[in-house]
Amino acid sequence: MSQKQNKPSVDPVIIVMIGVVFLAVSIAMIVFQSNANSVNIAADSGLLSQLTVAFITGLTTGGLSCLAVQGGLLASSLAYQIEQDYAGQVGRKKTKQTAVRTNSALPISLFLVSKLVAYTLLGALLGWVGSYLTFSPMTRAMLLLAIGIFMVGNALRMFNVHPIFRYFSIEPPKFITRYIRKTAKGTDTATPLFLGLLTVFIPCGVTQAMMATALGTGSALIGAALMFAFTLGTSPVFFIVAYLTTELGAKLEKFFMRFVAVVVLVLGIYTVDSGLNLMGSPFSLQNMTRTWFAPQAEVAAPAVPAKDGEIVLNVQNNGYSPGILRAPAGKDLTLNLVTNNTYSCARDFVIPDLNFYQLLPDTGTVQVSIPAQEAGSTLFFTCSMGMYTGQIVFENQ
Amino acid sequence: MIKKTFKIPDMSCTNCAMKIESLEDDLDGVKEINASYHKLEMAIEYDESKLTDDEIVAAVKRKGYTAIPA
Numbered sequence: 001m002s003q004k005q006n007k008p009s010v011d012p013v014i015i016v017m018i019g020v021v022f023l024a025v026s027i028a029m030i031v032f033q034s035n036a037n038s039v040n041i042a043a044d045s046g047l048l049s050q051l052t053v054a055f056i057t058g059l060t061t062g063g064l065s066c067l068a069v070q071g072g073l074l075a076s077s078l079a080y081q082i083e084q085d086y087a088g089q090v091g092r093k094k095t096k097q098t099a100v101r102t103n104s105a106l107p108i109s110l111f112l113v114s115k116l117v118a119y120t121l122l123g124a125l126l127g128w129v130g131s132y133l134t135f136s137p138m139t140r141a142m143l144l145l146a147i148g149i150f151m152v153g154n155a156l157r158m159f160n161v162h163p164i165f166r167y168f169s170i171e172p173p174k175f176i177t178r179y180i181r182k183t184a185k186g187t188d189t190a191t192p193l194f195l196g197l198l199t200v201f202i203p204c205g206v207t208q209a210m211m212a213t214a215l216g217t218g219s220a221l222i223g224a225a226l227m228f229a230f231t232l233g234t235s236p237v238f239f240i241v242a243y244l245t246t247e248l249g250a251k252l253e254k255f256f257m258r259f260v261a262v263v264v265l266v267l268g269i270y271t272v273d274s275g276l277n278l279m280g281s282p283f284s285l286q287n288m289t290r291t292w293f294a295p296q297a298e299v300a301a302p303a304v305p306a307k308d309g310e311i312v313l314n315v316q317n318n319g320y321s322p323g324i325l326r327a328p329a330g331k332d333l334t335l336n337l338v339t340n341n342t343y344s345c346a347r348d349f350v351i352p353d354l355n356f357y358q359l360l361p362d363t364g365t366v367q368v369s370i371p372a373q374e375a376g377s378t379l380f381f382t383c384s385m386g387m388y389t390g391q392i393v394f395e396n397q
Numbered sequence: 398m399i400k401k402t403f404k405i406p407d408m409s410c411t412n413c414a415m416k417i418e419s420l421e422d423d424l425d426g427v428k429e430i431n432a433s434y435h436k437l438e439m440a441i442e443y444d445e446s447k448l449t450d451d452e453i454v455a456a457v458k459r460k461g462y463t464a465i466p467a
Contacts, residue, residue: 166435171411174431178418 050222051229054210057343058233107192112235114196119207119231120224122200126214127223137278137350137357137384144275144386151268158261207234274386280352280379286389287380294324311392312336313381315360317344319388320381329375329394335368348384357384398428400442401450403464405457408434416460424448424456438467 153168210230214223269285276284282291314321315337327333339347339360347360351368360366373379373394382389408414414432417439421430426447432439441453450466457464 166437169411169434171414171434174418 051225054226054229055233057210058230059236108239111192111196112238114193115199116228116231116235118197118200120228122211123214123227124220124224126211126227128220137352140384141275141278141352141386144271144278148268148270148272148275151271152265153268155261155265155268159265277380277382277386277389278350278352278384280382282378282380284386284389287391290323290389290391310334310336312338313390315339315342315346315349317342317346319346320390323390325390325392327370327373327392327394328397329373329377330396331372333370333372335370335392337366337368339363339365344388345383345385346388349381350384351379351381353379398442399445400440401453402438402440402467403453403457404438404467405432405462405464406437407462408432408437410434413462414439417457417462420453420456420460424453439464 150168153165156162157165157168207230210227214226273285277286281287309332311325311327311333313325313335337349337360340363342360342362347362349360349366350357354368354370356368358366358368370379370392373392375394375396377394379392379394380389381391405413405417408417411434414434417432418430420441421427424443426444428442428444430439430441439457443453454464454466
């Protein structure tokens with residue numbers, strides 16, 4: 001009856017992915033030796049070096065940045081696989097074989113392959129169509145909120161909090177499940193593939209910078225190649241982090257479902273919070289904690305502009321400095337956004353209340369006109385994915 | 398042909414529904430199975446001259462779940 005007890009000891013998918021990781025690391029080491037300082041996609045650079053830089057950017061900043069934003073979708077796709085394996089284990093219970101492990105490599109790989117294909121197609125589309133596909137910050141905020149609520153609902157479903165949360169699990173139409181059953185023989189390949197495709201709708205800041213570059217190529221082929229190189233670069237980090245996480249979890253056996261639910265819940269809350277940041281809401285966790293627990297130095301700082309009518313914000317790789325800017329109320333101001341070798345999504349700068357949105361240069365200064373604000377009011381600013389935030393507090397002098 | 402509904406309280410995801418529906422391929426005399434994770438039940442249309450309730454319950458059990466006639 002249970003004839004498929006002996007699984008191969010090493011999953012071939014893992015071998016392939018380890019190969020990809022080694023290849024990625026060796027290319028990174030070669031390139032970084034000769035070009036340590038500047039990761040900059042210059043218009044003049046040749047196609048090959050453009051692709052190499054795109055790949056390295058993906059491998060370094062892109063991988064982690066995208067994992068922070070899109071990790072939730074990956075976790076959700078793994079959650080389905082784990083649930084299935086867990087259910088299988090329960091089904092085969094009492095046969096005393098506790099060593100049935102979750103096959104996490106396959107869904108992760110499917111997710112990444114699907115993501116790779118989706119972004120390559122997007123790159124082609126961007127190169128061809130132009131700027132029509134750029135989402136406004138508010139659209140992205142709504143999308144993040146929806147995804148976050150979906151994830152939180154799914155986590156509560158896994159915790160079995162209430163039957164209503166079962167409806168957060170989307171039941172595919174019968175003809176699709178039948179098709180999947182016939183083709184995949186019960187393995188859920190569709191979920192990670194589908195969720196991998198969905199990552200196109202929540203690109204991280206670094207990805208958006210790359211999308212902007214793809215847009216500027218004006219060629220479907222180069223745009224596709226650029227996005228392919230970048231997304232391929234992000235894959236090793238995604239795979240390693242996700243695989244190690246799930247393998248660690250598999251050893252926890254029956255507690256693993258709870259563990260996954262907690263991870264999805266935390267990522268869901270984080271995604272909702274990012275959405276709130278992007279809307280400029282004062283009720284996001286980041287904005288509330290900064291307001292409540294601001295360092296004394298920042299609270300005590302007087303509202304003195306660097307130059308009359310001007311304030312300065314340093315846009316750094318790890319966020320904005322200072323986190324709280326104090327400015328005089330009742331008069332027009334100029335906000336100087338200063339970047340210096342900034343490649344993180346912090347340079348994709350948004351002030352939701354002013355409907356201001358701009359991708360800053362990696363090095364330079366961009367000026368933003370801020371109309372007079374009332375005393376006691378606060379303007380929130382954020383990166384385009386709601387990851388890095390800060391605020392300008394207007395006070396009477 | 399007869400149509401019956403069974404409660405399946407131990408489904409934990411939509412994949413469980415898919416697994417149960419795969420009994421369509423395994424059991425003789427089954428015309429159609431619609432399993433729902435949302436409702437924790439399955440509706441089965443089958444030829445009662447070829448299949449009994451007990452056989453259905455046993456087949457569902459082999460898939461790892463508990464079927465209770467509604």
